[in-house]
Amino acid sequence: MNIKKHKTNRKKTIMRKRFRLAAFIAAFLAIALTVSQYFKFVSETVYEESVSHLTEVFHQSDNMLRELANKNLTYLHMWGEYLKDTSSEDEIRDYIEKAQEDAGFLYFYFLSADGDYKMVSGEAGYLGLQENFENKIQQGNDVITNAVVPGKSQMLVFVSPKAHGTYQDFEYDAIAIAYENADIVNVLDISAFNGNAKSYVVHPDGRVVVDHSLESWGTAYNFLGVLREHSDMSEKEILELSEKFKEGHTDAMLVNLDGSNYYLVYEKSDIQDWVFLGLVKADIVNASMNSLQLSTLLLVGAVVFCIAAFLISLIVQKGRINLKKKDTEILYRDELFQKLSMNVDDVFLMLDAKTYKADYVSPNVEKLLGITAEQIRKDICILGKLHSGTSEAPEKSYLERIQVHEQQEGDFEYVHQKTGEQRWFHNVAMCSEVNGKKKYILVMSDRTSDRKMNQALSEAVRAAETASRAKSTFLSNMSHDIRTPMNAIIGFTTLAVSNIDNQKRVRDYLGKILSSSNHLLSLINDILDMSRIESGRIQLEETEVSLSDVLHDLKTIISGQIHAKQLELYMDAMDVTNEDVYCDKTRLNQVLLNLLSNAVKFTPAGGTISVRLKQYPGTRKGSELYEIRVKDNGIGMSQEFVQKIFSPFERERTSTVSRTQGTGLGMAITKNIVNMMGGTIEVQTEQGKGTEFIVCLPFRIQPEHHHTEKIAELEGLKALVVDDDFNTCDSVTKMLVKVGMRSEWTLSGKEAVLRARQSLELGDAFHAYIIDWRLPDMNGIEVTRQIRSLGDDTPIIILTAYDWSDIEAEARAAGVTAFCAKPLFMSDIRETLMTAIGRMQAEAEEAVLPAAGSDFRGRCILLVEDNELNSEIAVEILKEYGFLVDTAENGAEAVEKVKNSAPGDYDLVLMDVQMPVMNGYEATKQIRALDEPALAKITILAMTANAFDEDRKRALECGMNGFLSKPIVIEELICALQNNLKNL
Numbered sequence: 014m015n016i017k018k019h020k021t022n023r024k025k026t027i028m029r030k031r032f033r034l035a036a037f038i039a040a041f042l043a044i045a046l047t048v049s050q051y052f053k054f055v056s057e058t059v060y061e062e063s064v065s066h067l068t069e070v071f072h073q074s075d076n077m078l079r080e081l082a083n084k085n086l087t088y089l090h091m092w093g094e095y096l097k098d099t100s101s102e103d104e105i106r107d108y109i110e111k112a113q114e115d116a117g118f119l120y121f122y123f124l125s126a127d128g129d130y131k132m133v134s135g136e137a138g139y140l141g142l143q144e145n146f147e148n149k150i151q152q153g154n155d156v157i158t159n160a161v162v163p164g165k166s167q168m169l170v171f172v173s174p175k176a177h178g179t180y181q182d183f184e185y186d187a188i189a190i191a192y193e194n195a196d197i198v199n200v201l202d203i204s205a206f207n208g209n210a211k212s213y214v215v216h217p218d219g220r221v222v223v224d225h226s227l228e229s230w231g232t233a234y235n236f237l238g239v240l241r242e243h244s245d246m247s248e249k250e251i252l253e254l255s256e257k258f259k260e261g262h263t264d265a266m267l268v269n270l271d272g273s274n275y276y277l278v279y280e281k282s283d284i285q286d287w288v289f290l291g292l293v294k295a296d297i298v299n300a301s302m303n304s305l306q307l308s309t310l311l312l313v314g315a316v317v318f319c320i321a322a323f324l325i326s327l328i329v330q331k332g333r334i335n336l337k338k339k340d341t342e343i344l345y346r347d348e349l350f351q352k353l354s355m356n357v358d359d360v361f362l363m364l365d366a367k368t369y370k371a372d373y374v375s376p377n378v379e380k381l382l383g384i385t386a387e388q389i390r391k392d393i394c395i396l397g398k399l400h401s402g403t404s405e406a407p408e409k410s411y412l413e414r415i416q417v418h419e420q421q422e423g424d425f426e427y428v429h430q431k432t433g434e435q436r437w438f439h440n441v442a443m444c445s446e447v448n449g450k451k452k453y454i455l456v457m458s459d460r461t462s463d464r465k466m467n468q469a470l471s472e473a474v475r476a477a478e479t480a481s482r483a484k485s486t487f488l489s490n491m492s493h494d495i496r497t498p499m500n501a502i503i504g505f506t507t508l509a510v511s512n513i514d515n516q517k518r519v520r521d522y523l524g525k526i527l528s529s530s531n532h533l534l535s536l537i538n539d540i541l542d543m544s545r546i547e548s549g550r551i552q553l554e555e556t557e558v559s560l561s562d563v564l565h566d567l568k569t570i571i572s573g574q575i576h577a578k579q580l581e582l583y584m585d586a587m588d589v590t591n592e593d594v595y596c597d598k599t600r601l602n603q604v605l606l607n608l609l610s611n612a613v614k615f616t617p618a619g620g621t622i623s624v625r626l627k628q629y630p631g632t633r634k635g636s637e638l639y640e641i642r643v644k645d646n647g648i649g650m651s652q653e654f655v656q657k658i659f660s661p662f663e664r665e666r667t668s669t670v671s672r673t674q675g676t677g678l679g680m681a682i683t684k685n686i687v688n689m690m691g692g693t694i695e696v697q698t699e700q701g702k703g704t705e706f707i708v709c710l711p712f713r714i715q716p717e718h719h720h721t722e723k724i725a726e727l728e729g730l731k732a733l734v735v736d737d738d739f740n741t742c743d744s745v746t747k748m749l750v751k752v753g754m755r756s757e758w759t760l761s762g763k764e765a766v767l768r769a770r771q772s773l774e775l776g777d778a779f780h781a782y783i784i785d786w787r788l789p790d791m792n793g794i795e796v797t798r799q800i801r802s803l804g805d806d807t808p809i810i811i812l813t814a815y816d817w818s819d820i821e822a823e824a825r826a827a828g829v830t831a832f833c834a835k836p837l838f839m840s841d842i843r844e845t846l847m848t849a850i851g852r853m854q855a856e857a858e859e860a861v862l863p864a865a866g867s868d869f870r871g872r873c874i875l876l877v878e879d880n881e882l883n884s885e886i887a888v889e890i891l892k893e894y895g896f897l898v899d900t901a902e903n904g905a906e907a908v909e910k911v912k913n914s915a916p917g918d919y920d921l922v923l924m925d926v927q928m929p930v931m932n933g934y935e936a937t938k939q940i941r942a943l944d945e946p947a948l949a950k951i952t953i954l955a956m957t958a959n960a961f962d963e964d965r966k967r968a969l970e971c972g973m974n975g976f977l978s979k980p981i982v983i984e985e986l987i988c989a990l991q992n993n994l995k996n997l
Contacts, residue, residue, distance in 0.1 A: 093176030
């Protein structure tokens with residue numbers, strides 16, 4: 014029994030051991046299978062996570078390269094615009110050096126289409142460009158390519174054909190900047206893997222553009238060649254990879270290079286046909302995951318050799334812990350993403366690829382788009398408002414074209430559904446697989462603020478560049494407007510010296526010099542007042558103005574230029590019954606002189622310029638409309654330039670105009686002044702045929718100077734007008750009728766002689782002849798001779814647009830009674846007719862100092878002036894009027910002289926403002942603070958070249974009694990002295 018029982022127990026023990034062994038083996042196999050599946054799962058997960066991570070890293074690197082390319086091409090376009098407007102080599106060199114400092118490129122080239130170059134320093138050579146460079150340049154396309162220069166390392170060159178021209182006699186078709194390969198590599202360096210990531214930028218056929226390879230491989234020229242030499246890939250696999258490059262795929266794969274596994278990530282770059290490649294050792298990417306795998310393997314081995322059940326329990330427990338940890342991480346990640354998304358300007362959406370239902374919508378969608386997340390989940394077609402298309406759900410059509418691991422980008426405008434604000438978004442659409450399901454991910458980035466900031470920056474840059482160019486242009490060409498009256502002053506001064514014994518001519522020249530000097534002063538005031546004109550703060554000062562004086566003075570000022578260029582100038586006034594008006598004479602002169610100066614500049618020798626003034630009925634009572642036409646038959650302008658002729662600093666870029674000096678401000682100022690006067694200005698032009706400016710201005714008339722009454726001595730008398738211009742004949746005839754005469758006219762000198770003969774024979778003789786000097790068949794002097802040969806002693810008036818001083822002797826000898834200058838106004842015809850019939854003296858009054866109006870003898874003035882020449886002139890003028898004059902050289906000396914004088918010693922103080930030691934303002938304040946009341950109240954008048962309104966105000970605030978601007982006008986000085994001394 015015991016033996017049987019023992020055997021039974023032994024059998025049970027053996028069976029129990031076998032069962033335990035079988036259970037252990039089964040558990041071991043189950044664990045082994047589980048571990049195998051686990052390792053497979055981990056490997057797949059590692060691969061997917063690594064590829065996703067690498068794709069993002071190298072995508073960022075590709076973005077850096079794209080941003081670098083866009084930035085450099087933008088710089089080139091901007092520099093190209095600058096080079097178009099700049100011809101100075103020094104300015105170009107300084108500009109490029111500054112640009113190199115800012116942008117950081119290595120070299121700057123002026124390139125011809127065949128690859129020859131010249132650098133700013135003058136160095137020339139040939140760039141070994143690897144693209145079909147010449148065709149792309151001729152097509153006007155930007156180029157980014159490799160280049161090789163002997164003796165230098167391989168470079169990446171950015172080329173823009175937007176600029177072309179000549180630099181140091183080298184004609185270039187494009188401009189370019191270059192970087193060494195090492196510089197580009199530094200931009201693409203990937204810090205995520207401690208510098209162990211390598212990258213290439215290649216063409217689809219494998220040619221390397223940018224090389225960031227392993228040092229052991231040397232310089233790579235073709236990436237496919239690297240694979241053939243260092244990998245175990247077959248030729249078929251390499252060719253398949255090349256085809257993917259050409260088709261623009263984005264993907265990743267594992268390759269074995271020199272016995273080591275590498276992740277190869279590639280994607281189509283936005284730059285030309287380039288492909289961006291990334292290589293990272295698998296061990297480096299998977300380092301953390303490999304450590305986890307090793308730990309797990311050791312742990313499983315230990316448990317297998319200890320207790321299978323415990324191992325299984327431990328694995329289950331660990332799985333639970335990991336799952337909980339992952340759930341916690343997902344919870345934290347979701348919370349973090351929710352918080353971040355509410356504080357960024359990016360909207361995130363995930364759509365199911367089959368149903369297009371929104372699986373996820375970021376919570377900031379309502380803030381950025383004005384659409385709630387619930388609206389998008391209920392009706393995906395609402396996204397159609399974000400994308401252009403004609404289908405019911407346009408977002409579907411473009412998403413269907415995106416393959417897995419691909420993405421599309423684009424920009425679009427969008428109106429916020431709640432605020433109505435116009436906004437700009439950058440849209441990135443990606444396709445991905447999540448748990449085996451195809452998903453579309455949309456990232457819409459709000460770029461409104463960036464766009465507005467870029468626009469503001471661009472406008473600021475353009476404004477700064479325009480201001481800089483304007484300043485340089487204005488300063489270099491300032492002499493243009495000043496030379497016109499200066500030429501007249503110098504010319505007539507020279508003539509006056511040459512004819513010093515001819516008192517009549519000298520008097521005439523001095524009058525013209527005075528007129529030109531006054532205009533020069535107005536120009537200087539305009540230059541000093543430029544900021545006021547541009548800001549619109551300038552005020553018009555209406556005074557009594559004679560349009561006859563304006564046009565005659567204008568002719569005097571411009572005559573020097575007209576004769577110098579051998580031009581013909583015609584000036585006419587038609588239907589002008591109100592020549593005395595109220596307007597700002599300085600501004601009117603500025604407008605007319607700007608137009609005339611331009612006509613002279615752009616009309617070649619032998620050309621013709623005409624100025625015609627015509628009066629039209631005004632739209633308001635007491636105001637008339639005056640049309641002024643300035644016409645030339647010069648080079649004309651293109652219609653494109655006419656659109657911007659009134660913009661500041663604009664000048665047409667032609668070979669003829671470029672040689673003509675000018676600031677480019679004249680037309681802008683002219684337009685500004687005309688607008689302030691309430692008028693209009695138009696331009697009619699055609700290239701090669703000339704230009705006509707038409708200015709229409711409303712002026713208030715002076716009714717008290719409206720002299721249209723008839724002249725009793727001339728009433729009923731007959732006159733003959735002889736001029737080859739019908740408009741002049743018609744205008745003069747109307748004027749003669751208004752003074753009471755009967756008038757006839759003819760266009761021919763021969764017919765005028767015939768009519769004179771007939772009038773004598775018929776007993777109805779003419780009582781006055783008005784004959785143009787230059788007639789087509791015979792000149793006015795010859796017509797005069799033939800009329801005088803008939804025994805006719807009727808007054809003959811020569812009408813001319815030119816200076817008659819050279820022909821006066823001959824004309825008088827022929828029998829000419831008087832001269833009258835064009836343009837002819839009513840006041841001119843009245844005065845000339847009265848002179849011709851003996852009612853007025855023909856001799857012009859001498860230019861004398863204005864009458865004092867009172868006796869100034871015994872009056873003492875203290876003149877405070879630091880400039881000896883100005884002091885001498887003022888002393889001589891004051892002495893002519895009987896003043897006693899004492900002088901002081903600065904404000905401190907003036908204060909001492911007044912302080913030490915007795916009341917009544919000085920009747921008045923003429924105080925300069927800008928002086929050394931003490932200026933006039935401070936000196937006035939100290940005089941007003943004197944203890945003696947009589948001395949403190951002495952009359953003080955300011956004398957200064959600072960003639961702005963704020964200067965007048967400051968003079969009065971410091972205690973001065975009046976203000977005189979330099980240069981001193983004698984009439985104004987004496988008038989001011991009379992007004993201030995009459996009560997003393």
